[in-house]
Each structure stands twice: as C-alpha cells, then as structure tokens.
Amino acid sequence: MTAAAPEPKANMGQPVPRYDAVAKVTGRATYGADMPLDNPAYAFLVTSAIAKGRINSFDLDDAKRVRGVIDIVTHENAPKLKESKLFSNGGYAGTTIQPLKSAEIAHDGQIIAVVIAESYEAAREAANRVKVSYSAATPSASFDSPGTTKAAAKGQNAQFKEDPKVGDFAKAFDEAEVKVEASYETPTQHHNPMELFSTSCAWMGDTLVIYEPSQYVYGLKNGVAEQLGIDADKVRVVNPYVGGGFGSRGSMTPRTAIIAGIAKRLNRPIKLVPTRDQGFTIATYRAETRHEIKLGASRDGKLVALRHEGAEMSSRADPYCVGGTKTTTRLYACSNVDSLVSIVRADRNTPGFMRSPPEVPYLFALESAMDELAVKLNMDPVELRRVNDTTNEPIGGKPYTSRSLMACFDEAAKAFGWAQRSVAPRSMSDGDWLIGYGCAATCYPTQMAPSAARVRLQRDGRTRVEIAGHEIGTGAYTVIAQTASERLGVPLEKVSVFMGDSDLPPAPVAGGSNSTASTCSAVMMVCDQIRQRLFKAVMPNESLTDKAKETVGIGQTPANQAARSDRPLDLEKAFDALGVGVVEEYGEWKPEGAPLDSFKAMHSGHARLVGGSAMKDKIAYAFGAEFVEVRVNRFTHEIRCPRLVGAFAAGRIMNPRTARSQLMGGLIWGMSSALLEATEIDQRTARYVNDNLADYLVPVNADVPDVEVILLSEQDDHINPVGAKGLGELANVGTNAAICNAVFHATGQRIRRLPVRLENIEV
Amino acid sequence: MRPFSFQRATDPDMALQALSAAAAANDPLTQATAQPLAGGTTLIDLMKLDVMRPAAILDINPLALSWSAIEPGAETLRLGALAKMSDVAAHDEIQRNYPVIANSLKLAASAQLRNMATLGGNVMQRTRCSYFRDVSYENCNKRNPGSGCAAMDGVNRMHAVLGTSDQCIATYPGDFAQALIALDATVEVTGKSGTRSMPFAELHKAPGNTPEIETTLQPGELISAFLISGRWPRSVYLKARDRQSYEFALSSAAVALDVQDGTIRDARVALGGVATVPWRAREAEAQLKGQKFDDGLAQRAADAAFADARGRRHNSFKIALGKRVVVRALQQAVTMEI
Numbered sequence A: 001m002t003a004a005a006p007e008p009k010a011n012m013g014q015p016v017p018r019y020d021a022v023a024k025v026t027g028r029a030t031y032g033a034d035m036p037l038d039n040p041a042y043a044f045l046v047t048s049a050i051a052k053g054r055i056n057s058f059d060l061d062d063a064k065r066v067r068g069v070i071d072i073v074t075h076e077n078a079p080k081l082k083e084s085k086l087f088s089n090g091g092y093a094g095t096t097i098q099p100l101k102s103a104e105i106a107h108d109g110q111i112i113a114v115v116i117a118e119s120y121e122a123a124r125e126a127a128n129r130v131k132v133s134y135s136a137a138t139p140s141a142s143f144d145s146p147g148t149t150k151a152a153a154k155g156q157n158a159q160f161k162e163d164p165k166v167g168d169f170a171k172a173f174d175e176a177e178v179k180v181e182a183s184y185e186t187p188t189q190h191h192n193p194m195e196l197f198s199t200s201c202a203w204m205g206d207t208l209v210i211y212e213p214s215q216y217v218y219g220l221k222n223g224v225a226e227q228l229g230i231d232a233d234k235v236r237v238v239n240p241y242v243g244g245g246f247g248s249r250g251s252m253t254p255r256t257a258i259i260a261g262i263a264k265r266l267n268r269p270i271k272l273v274p275t276r277d278q279g280f281t282i283a284t285y286r287a288e289t290r291h292e293i294k295l296g297a298s299r300d301g302k303l304v305a306l307r308h309e310g311a312e313m314s315s316r317a318d319p320y321c322v323g324g325t326k327t328t329t330r331l332y333a334c335s336n337v338d339s340l341v342s343i344v345r346a347d348r349n350t351p352g353f354m355r356s357p358p359e360v361p362y363l364f365a366l367e368s369a370m371d372e373l374a375v376k377l378n379m380d381p382v383e384l385r386r387v388n389d390t391t392n393e394p395i396g397g398k399p400y401t402s403r404s405l406m407a408c409f410d411e412a413a414k415a416f417g418w419a420q421r422s423v424a425p426r427s428m429s430d431g432d433w434l435i436g437y438g439c440a441a442t443c444y445p446t447q448m449a450p451s452a453a454r455v456r457l458q459r460d461g462r463t464r465v466e467i468a469g470h471e472i473g474t475g476a477y478t479v480i481a482q483t484a485s486e487r488l489g490v491p492l493e494k495v496s497v498f499m500g501d502s503d504l505p506p507a508p509v510a511g512g513s514n515s516t517a518s519t520c521s522a523v524m525m526v527c528d529q530i531r532q533r534l535f536k537a538v539m540p541n542e543s544l545t546d547k548a549k550e551t552v553g554i555g556q557t558p559a560n561q562a563a564r565s566d567r568p569l570d571l572e573k574a575f576d577a578l579g580v581g582v583v584e585e586y587g588e589w590k591p592e593g594a595p596l597d598s599f600k601a602m603h604s605g606h607a608r609l610v611g612g613s614a615m616k617d618k619i620a621y622a623f624g625a626e627f628v629e630v631r632v633n634r635f636t637h638e639i640r641c642p643r644l645v646g647a648f649a650a651g652r653i654m655n656p657r658t659a660r661s662q663l664m665g666g667l668i669w670g671m672s673s674a675l676l677e678a679t680e681i682d683q684r685t686a687r688y689v690n691d692n693l694a695d696y697l698v699p700v701n702a703d704v705p706d707v708e709v710i711l712l713s714e715q716d717d718h719i720n721p722v723g724a725k726g727l728g729e730l731a732n733v734g735t736n737a738a739i740c741n742a743v744f745h746a747t748g749q750r751i752r753r754l755p756v757r758l759e760n761i762e763v
Numbered sequence B: 001m002r003p004f005s006f007q008r009a010t011d012p013d014m015a016l017q018a019l020s021a022a023a024a025a026n027d028p029l030t031q032a033t034a035q036p037l038a039g040g041t042t043l044i045d046l047m048k049l050d051v052m053r054p055a056a057i058l059d060i061n062p063l064a065l066s067w068s069a070i071e072p073g074a075e076t077l078r079l080g081a082l083a084k085m086s087d088v089a090a091h092d093e094i095q096r097n098y099p100v101i102a103n104s105l106k107l108a109a110s111a112q113l114r115n116m117a118t119l120g121g122n123v124m125q126r127t128r129c130s131y132f133r134d135v136s137y138e139n140c141n142k143r144n145p146g147s148g149c150a151a152m153d154g155v156n157r158m159h160a161v162l163g164t165s166d167q168c169i170a171t172y173p174g175d176f177a178q179a180l181i182a183l184d185a186t187v188e189v190t191g192k193s194g195t196r197s198m199p200f201a202e203l204h205k206a207p208g209n210t211p212e213i214e215t216t217l218q219p220g221e222l223i224s225a226f227l228i229s230g231r232w233p234r235s236v237y238l239k240a241r242d243r244q245s246y247e248f249a250l251s252s253a254a255v256a257l258d259v260q261d262g263t264i265r266d267a268r269v270a271l272g273g274v275a276t277v278p279w280r281a282r283e284a285e286a287q288l289k290g291q292k293f294d295d296g297l298a299q300r301a302a303d304a305a306f307a308d309a310r311g312r313r314h315n316s317f318k319i320a321l322g323k324r325v326v327v328r329a330l331q332q333a334v335t336m337e338i
C-alpha cells in the first residue's frame, strides 16, 4: 500500500487502481469535443458586453465576409425554442433566461449571436468581427447595488421548504451567558472545470445525438427534447467522460438546444467549443452570500441559542438558492434555534450548484462563529464541538444514522499535532512567518436517488454493467466495477462498465454526492437478481434469497467476504443448468422514502434525491474534521497554508484510493476557496472581470506541499444497501473556516470575508 | 485571432528588412502590422484574445544562434535577447554574481513558460490589466486611444500606484525588468541602420497621455542584448504575491547594495507590481547612500520610494505593502552572506 492507496480498514473496499486511469493518462479517453463528427460545422458564440439593456442592431457585414462563414444566428433569425423550468422548480434548466429570444439582455456575457463556419478559426474570426449596437441600462451588480430586491427564499424556490426553527431563540439568546454575533461573507466563485462548456449536436433524420460534458444525461436529454418540442426518445446524450463538473453540468444550459436547433436547420452536425471566459456567463456559478450568526452559550460552552440568517444572490429571472440553514441549524445540540434565508436579485446570470452548494458558505459562517465562541469561552475549539456533539438533530429530534464527528476530530487532532499548539494568538512563529493552527468541522448530507442498471454475465465470467451514470473524475467507473465484481464474485478485470449515455438505464444526476450510493445500490440489486437466477438453476429447492445472501455476501464485514469466497458459485455448472451462455438482468432501485413517482421521474430526467435532513424519522450526514496550519508573513502579509489534515467518516468506503483522492481534492479546493478564489464583479457594469485562469486564481503545486487524508472506519446500516455516504463534497466544506480560524490564531485578527487576502491582514 | 502571414527569419538582416517593410504605417509599435515572435507567450495570448491583430508574424527564433548567448565577462555581463528565461535563471555565474537577475527570472511565471520565453520578449510583455485584455470593454486608452479607462474606477486591485496618469493606471507586470533597471543595464537595439545602445531605463515610457506608446522602440527595431557592468553579488529580488508560484507580483523589490565597512557605498532599488513601468526608486537610493544601515534607514528609504504613490479604490494597500517589501528586501540584502 502507498499513500495514494491506503490500507483498507474495517468496512472499506480495496484500493484498486482507477478503471479509466490508463485511458486518461494515455489520452485515449474521449471527451465530448473529441467525438468524431461527420462533416461538422463549427460554432463560435458572441456574448453581450453589457449586463442590462437591449440590442439595437447588429452590423454583420464584416463578419459575413470572413471566408468559410455559413450563417450568423441572432435573435432575429434564431430557431424558436420552448421554455424550460428552473431545475430547482421541477424543470431541467440551470437558468430560465433564454438567449436569442429577443433583443433584451439580462446579464453580462449572455449569448447574443452564434457564428457558424467551416472551421473553428473562421467562426472565431467572424465572431470577433460582429459589431453590436446596444442601448445599455444601469445594472445592479450585487448586494450593495441600488435596484436589487430581497425576499425570503421560502415560497419562491420549491427546493427550499423551510426556515428551520425550534424553541424560543430570542429569549434564550437574551439570557445567554456568553454571546457571539458576527457577519460573514463569501464571494462569487466559478467552477472552471478543465473541459470547456462544449457541445456537439448531430441529427440523424429526426434523431438528435448530443456529445456534451454532462452530470445528468437523462436531464439533458429530456430538457433539450422539451425545448425543441420533440419526443425525448429522439434525443441521445453521450459523454463517457466529463472533464470536471463540480455542479456546473448538473442542469441544462441554453447553449445545447440552440446548437441543436441550428444543426437541424443547417442539416449538419455542429460543434461548439466556447472560450474559458464565456464559461463564466453561459453556465452557472456559486453566488456570493452574506450571513448573520448569533450564538448564545452557557459558561461551560453548551449552546443555548443559535440563529443563522443567510442572504444569497440570484438573477432577476430565477429564485436560485442553496439554503444551507438546513444543515447549520442541525449540526450541534441546541434547544433554541432560528433561521432565515433570503434571495437578493440583481442583473446577473442565474447561479447554480457548485461543489457542496449549501454547506460551503453556510458552514463557513457557523464554523467561524464557533471558533469565535471558543475564543470567548477560552475553550479548546475541539472541546467546544465535543460538548455540543449530539446523536439527535435539534430541530425535529431525529437521530443521526451514524455520526463520527468527534472521532474525526480526535484522529485528525492527533495526526496534526493539535496538542502542540500554543493557545494564544500570535504566539507561534518561524522566522518571517507567524504560524497559526485552526480547525473546523465538516459535514455533508447523505443522499440517494432512484437508479436503474443492467448487468450481463457471461459463462466465462465476463460482466458488462450498463448504467447512465457519470464519470466526473470521482472514480465512478471504478467503484461500480468493484461492486459488480464483489457481488458476482467475478474478477475485477472481467468487468466492463458503460456509462455516460442516455440510451443506458437511467441514473440520477451526479450531484449532491449521491452517485456512489445510488448507482452502486442499483448495480448491487441487479447483480443479486443474476445470482438468484443462477442459484435457482443449480439449487432449485433451496431458499433463494438466503442462499444468495450467504454466497454472494450481503454483509460488508471482512469476515463475511471471506465466507463468500470460500464458497464460490460454480458458474459453469450454473450456466449449464440454465442452458444459456449469458444472463442479463435489468432492475430499478429506489431508496427508502423515495416519493411514489420516483421511477417515472427517473426516466424523464428528474432525480428525486432523498436523504440528509429531509428524511422522515432520521437524519444522515457524513462528517469530518479539518486542521490546517497557516503561515502569515510579517512583512508581506502573504498567507500560505503548508499543511492540511482531514479525518473523515462516510460509512462504507468503497475504494480508499478514489475516496482519498476526492477528499484530498476537496481539502485543496477548500484552501483555494479560503485564500484565492473569487470572481471580481465590476460594480458599475455588473460584469465579471477576472474571467480567465490567469486572474481567477487556483492553487498550484507549490501551494499545497502537505495534505493528509485519514479515512475512519464507520458502519451505517440505515442509509442504503451499500452502506456508503457520499464523500465527494465532504472535504471542501470545513476548510474555509479552518483557515480563517488559523489566520486568527496566527495574527489575532478575525477575517469574516472570503477570500482572505494579504491586504486584509494588519500585522 | 485573425489570419496572419508567418515568416521565419533566416538572419538579422532579413528579419530587420521584413519588419521595417511592414513598419511604414507609422503606428505605435504595439499596433504595428508586423510583430516579431520570440517565445510567443505574450504575443500569441494577446492575438487569441483579439487584443493584438498583427497581419504579419516574423519568427525571430532562428536568430538565437547569434542572439542568445549568456556572456559573463570580467567587466560586463552580456545577455542575448533570445536567451531563455530558464537558461539565464539556472546559470551558475548569474546566480553567484547577479542573484537579483536569477531570482527575478526564477520567481516569474511557470517552468513551462520560462522554458519558452525569452529575455527580449519578457521586457516587452504587456500589462495584465483585465480591461485591456478583454476587447469587449470599449474604454481602454491603451488599446483604444481616447476611449477612457475602465480600470480607473473599476476593479483595480492589481493596478499601479506609481507612474500613473489620468489616462492609464496599468501595471507593468514583469519581474526581470526591475533587476535590469536597478543594475543600470544598457539595452542594445538593432535596426535597419545598425545597432544603438541606450540605458534600459529609457526603454519603457510611462503612460502619460499616450498609454498606447509603451516603449521607445520603433517598428522595425529589435532588442538584441542587455548589458550590465560590474558585479552585484549583494542583491535580492523579493516578490509578494497571492500564491506561492506562477503569479505576478502584487509588489516586488529588486535591491542591489555595495556595502563596505558597514557603510552603503552604492544602493539600487527598483519596484515591481506597483508601477506603470519598470520603476527605479532613486529617492530611496538617495536616502541609503553613504549611510550605515539600520531598520529606521530602511523605513525612510521605503517611505521615500512611495512618497508620490497614489492609490485607487482596490490597490491602495500596495503603498503600505510596497514599503514593507522594500524594507525586507534591504534587510535581506544587507545580511546576505557573500
């Protein structure tokens, strides 16, 4: 075992190498824009240079003269498309702002024309030569701009159901012995996945094939069909690999139906590869948020009152919000809780999911405030979490299915050397550098959604798994292959997995960290169907389920696994008895508590996620604890984070290698979010300014010399058949607060606004 | 990007011929129809962004045979304009006798860029002002003379506090140029009518009323070499930035000192990340010369360096930051073991 492939502990799978590793490092993996098309035309977008107003006219003469230009599509001649509802209001779309519909402009960088040409270069040159005359109006850019509107989230956004509260917050806060009141802010952030927001659309008769990086092929297929007004069966979305998603590809963007419509009209496949900066405005982003936190505690650190008020930015058109109070009001024991989430509207594109959408901004606020409280109480922040740890969430009193928060704190604290911390701020240094230690809790809801799968087993053990899941870089192929291999008792090398194609059995959106739990539960169920058929053939009289259980191993402990391999099913015998060479099974799995319409919704591209805080009689979260060392230069005030340690517990760890990689990436992203990432908005024009990877900073290797991930063993039999909690979005939640807490320890200065930059430090 | 013709230089004469043939239009150099291509890490970037639209590209890399030598002579260091940043940074004698040069190069850009980029291209790199680099903003005096300056009251955290004008506050982004200007380098320019030399300090022009004119180089001229006299083993380059590597300076200082018996005989201070052009802080040097070093002196020098600084909304912090960077760079230079 190596650091990259940690030794599995109890209830962990094997750290097998990635299924797609060789294809990726050798460049054989084909991404959307790599797909060969027959005689394609190339599209290049023209996007608006104003955030609000109208287009008076286009001057296309110069552009049309560029050799190879086929067509220039504007609102005056664009294909007519039907509307699609917002994803969070039951539709497919990440925005309801439909470009090319009229001369109106609703946000910066809105698509206003599409140039189609014989080559990418010609399309780009012509796009550069399109001249636009605008009537610009004064836009509202963000929270402090005149002209914004603010209203409670509840009632606007169907996914935001409640402002959790319990007890009498006002009274309890009033009477509390120790209080913290503070405001926090998080910035606009963009996903910037490496793979650009490309799409290729090719019609074959009345059937459309879309090659596009998508985190939800069924959603995209149904959404585009809806917009084009055609049957969903006539649309196929193919993307075996996604070059990063982070939420940006979970909902449909307007580009796809536009390109599909133009391809239809021109009767030619069209490939669109937008630029990096266009990705900032033609897709979604993490909106800026503001928070007011009030904490009241007794002298011994017990929380008696907690209030979290959040405000989030959205577009004029759409009530998008993340509403992280559902988590922050339930994380710690506290009898008097109040909360409120509001949405502020400005002239912006509609924001959307970005890795741990609710938890990142909301836990930054809460976990910073907890640290402030620990300082006020003169208490070790780890101990503050311990006295407020709970087995039941305080709002509805529901029990956590499992909760290893304090075990994570203790393991991570030990590995980090928390005990060596000198408590007083500004008391540790090394040459030019002040040193600070900080920590924070991290958590993420455990979610599942209905999923189908098809599995085919051959006499020689070769197995083919088909499921329209998504490989967004997390290791989905790998853990699905492992699940089938373990379940059927066939060697891993014999399993092939097919994903990322809407012609395969439906799987949910790769979002909310539900993929492993959902797809592996479905694959496991279907594998069991196969085993049962085989068993029935060889042992027609035995009780089928019992035998299958015993032989295939439903249990997840190593002891059971050993028992399973002791008594492998003789495939030859079973196939002979059945009289066939191949067995194939299809099945649809849904999690406990899934709504009645789940399977129907699954086929029409609506993922019915259940879990987290929304379950009837329990609450399911994965937990972790993160410790960081921050160094602040006395002279330059530069802030570096040379060491990150995280311990995480997330039920069954399917593969310690891929899990570690996810969590490590999460810690690094969390650091990036705390210290580097922010999209700057020109307040006068409501335009994104640093919309490129030279100005929108993310860490480089030199920024992350030492990242340690500790996987804790945890067993949870109350969540889903595989017993796995999603962990893809677990690690980047706590890091923002951990770093600000460490900056406080280093400098004595509390930073409540992200990202922390050197100009915010006054040493 | 727009179509352009591409030609490869065979020798200096041919290169100069080709460039000056296209130079007739009398545009400022940055808008000249013909542009020399060295590493391409600035030029191709700006062409893709549609900011630069040359009709003709002349690849001058074949001239590396004669123009890329690193020659540390007894009296004078000569650096060919086509020497790669990485080669110069890694050169033993540069590291020993000119640490400020080696480090200004080593701390710039990324390993990949340094392998491609040349010294000549480096000093000619253009500002990173986001409004300049995005043609959808109409008002940029540098790109579009007379159109106004979007950065003045826009997002200007990265912008300059020294050498600014009402027309432009764009930062000169490079690092190496601070070392050159501090060491009183000479730049050798080769044109159709032969070779001329001038102080490096005369190469760049502050924006004033003509931010589109960035250098005194004329269309049809090429930088062929940089010359530095004397040795500067007691020299440092200190660079403050948002991340540990691969990022431009928020503030930097190139410092070279000649200290004998505790007295500063000569002092050179140049500032990066804070000024519109490579910036020599002569006021700071005047404070230092002939003095015994202590922290108070360093502070007075730093104050003098920024006496005329003017901050805007997001970049005022650079004044205090810049001073601390100067102080620390001076302290490091004084305590260097050489």
Ligand SMILES: Cc1cc2nc3c(=O)[nH]c(=O)nc-3n(C[C@H](O)[C@H](O)[C@H](O)COP(=O)(O)OP(=O)(O)OC[C@H]3O[C@@H](n4cnc5c(N)ncnc54)[C@H](O)[C@@H]3O)c2cc1C
Pocket: A694, B035, B036, B037, B038, B039, B040, B041, B042, B043, B044, B045, B081, B082, B085, B107, B108, B109, B110, B113, B116, B117, B118, B119, B120, B121, B122, B123, B124, B125, B173, B174, B175, B176, B221, B222, B223, B224, B246, B247, B248, B249
């Ligand atoms: C992401 C990124 C980060 C960077 N970070 C830094 C940094 O931290 N610090 C830093 O200093 N730089 C940084 N750079 C800039 C980089 O150092 C320059 O792009 C590079 O040095 C330019 O050299 P080149 O040879 O590639 O020039 P080219 O791109 O080939 O040329 C640049 C310009 O100079 C002209 N030119 C080239 N050679 C000559 C010559 N001999 N005579 C006259 N004109 C000439 C060209 O016509 C062109 O206009 C960064 C660049 C990028 C893309």
Ligand code: SF4
Pocket: B127, B129, B130, B131, B132, B139, B140, B141, B142, B143, B148, B149, B150, B151, B152, B167, B168, B169, B170, B211
């Ligand atoms: S600072 Fe200079 S380069 Fe930037 S927008 Fe203003 S004029 Fe243009």
